[in-house]
Amino acid sequence: AQKITQTQPGMFVQEKEAVTLDCTYDTSDPSYGLFWYKQPSSGEMIFLIYQGSYDQQNATEGRYSLNFQKARKSANLVISASQLGDSAMYFCAMREFNTGANSKLTFGKGITLSVRP
Amino acid sequence: DVKVTQSSRYLVKRTGEKVFLECVQDMDHENMFWYRQDPGLGLRLIYFSYDVKMKEKGDIPEGYSVSREKKERFSLILESASTNQTSMYLCASSLEGAGSAFFGQGTRLTVV
Numbered sequence: 001a002q003k004i005t006q007t008q009p010g011m012f013v014q015e016k017e018a019v020t021l022d023c024t025y026d027t028s029d030p031s032y033g034l035f036w037y038k039q040p041s042s043g044e045m046i047f048l049i050y051q052g053s054y055d056q057q058n059a060t061e062g063r064y065s066l067n068f069q070k071a072r073k074s075a076n077l078v079i080s081a082s083q084l085g086d087s088a089m090y091f092c093a094m095r096e097f098n099t100g101a102n103s104k105l106t107f108g109k110g111i112t113l114s115v116r117p
Numbered sequence: 118d119v120k121v122t123q124s125s126r127y128l129v130k131r132t133g134e135k136v137f138l139e140c141v142q143d144m145d146h147e148n149m150f151w152y153r154q155d156p157g158l159g160l161r162l163i164y165f166s167y168d169v170k171m172k173e174k175g176d177i178p179e180g181y182s183v184s185r186e187k188k189e190r191f192s193l194i195l196e197s198a199s200t201n202q203t204s205m206y207l208c209a210s211s212l213e214g215a216g217s218a219f220f221g222q223g224t225r226l227t228v229v
Contacts, residue, residue, distance in 0.1 A: 006159075035217060045207065045220035091159065093218075104175060105150060105211070105218050109159035 003027065004092050004108035011113045013082045020067070021077040021111050023092030031097040034075040035105070036066065040088040048090075051075055079113075087115045120144070123208050123221035130228050136195040138224050140208030147213045149191035151175075151183060154205040154223075166191055167213070198228045 005024045013019035025034065036048040051059045051066045059066040067076040079086055092108045124139035142149065148167050152160040152175075162175030164183040172183050180202060184192045191210075195202055205225050211218040 037220075043205070043223050045209070047217040047219070050217060093160075104162055104165050104173070105209070106162065107152070107160040109157065 002108075003106045004094055006092055006108035006111050008111050011111055012116060013079075013086075013113065014116050015084060016081055018078060018080045019082055019113065021079070021090050021092075021113065023075045023077065023108060025073050025075060025092070025094050027073075027094065027096050029096040029098045033095045033097070034066070034068070035093040035095070036064070036075075036077045037091045037093065037107075038086075038088045039091065039110070040085075045091075049077065082115045084115050084117060087113060089113075121208055121210050121219050121221040123206075123224050125224050126222060128224055128226045130195075130198050130226065132199060132228055134195075134198050134228075136198045136226070136228075138193040138195075138206055138208075138226070140191045140193070140210075140221055141189050142191075142210040142219070143189065144210065144212075144219075145188065146210035146219075147188075148211045148218075149185065150209040150211075150218065151181075151191065151193045152207045152209065153177070154207055160207065163193065200228050202226065203228045 032053045034051045038046045049059050049061045049064045051068045058068050063080045065078045089110045091110045121142045130136050150165040151163045154160050161177050163181050166172045166185040182194045207223050208221040209218040
């Protein structure tokens with residue numbers, strides 16, 4: 001079974017508007033962390049934001065926030081005030097902290113975001 | 118800044134060749150990972166290592182092996198390269214626990 005699911009097709013957003021990128025996950029481990037990464041066309045993977053399963057508040061980093069709904073097992077990324085430079089592939093990822101020796105980082109298939117001027 | 122360096126940005130190899138992809142990190146991270154990235158499939162974990170000489174299989178280890186003789190270096194080995202191993206290979210490292218993983222720039226491998 002897929003651990004991380006990103007099912008949206010390519011997303012489009014108008015510059016300066018907000019956009020939500022969906023991510024659902026599957027785990028029975030009570031202790032886990034969720035990550036979002038950005039991959040522009042140049043190929044590098046850029047870490048954006050992290051949410052721990054025990055964190056009481058939704059994570060925020062500048063224009064990025066994570067809409068964490070634990071009961072629904074969703075961790076959607078919200079980008080406010082989109083900029084042209086936000087056009088990229090976005091990946092959701094998870095680490096489960098109680099799954100044996102060490103925790104591997106599992107990724108979803110990614111979502112392509114295009115920002116229109 | 119954390120630096121993860123992959124030895125090559127682009128590589129072209131022939132079918133049947135033994136291929137080494139090298140990755141070095143400079144932040145004393147315990148964990149190191151090798152992924153391959155293919156369009157529509159996202160990043161798939163090949164192998165990871167949580168300590169020197171320790172390794173665990175990821176989701177797609179077939180056709181690959183790894184070596185970690187020193188903490189800072191994690192090598193991916195294609196024993197006999199095949200055309201279906203043409204892909205982008207990404208190395209990453211992280212501290213143990215909740216820390217984010219940091220990625221190298223990627224190696225685009227073409228097997229002809």
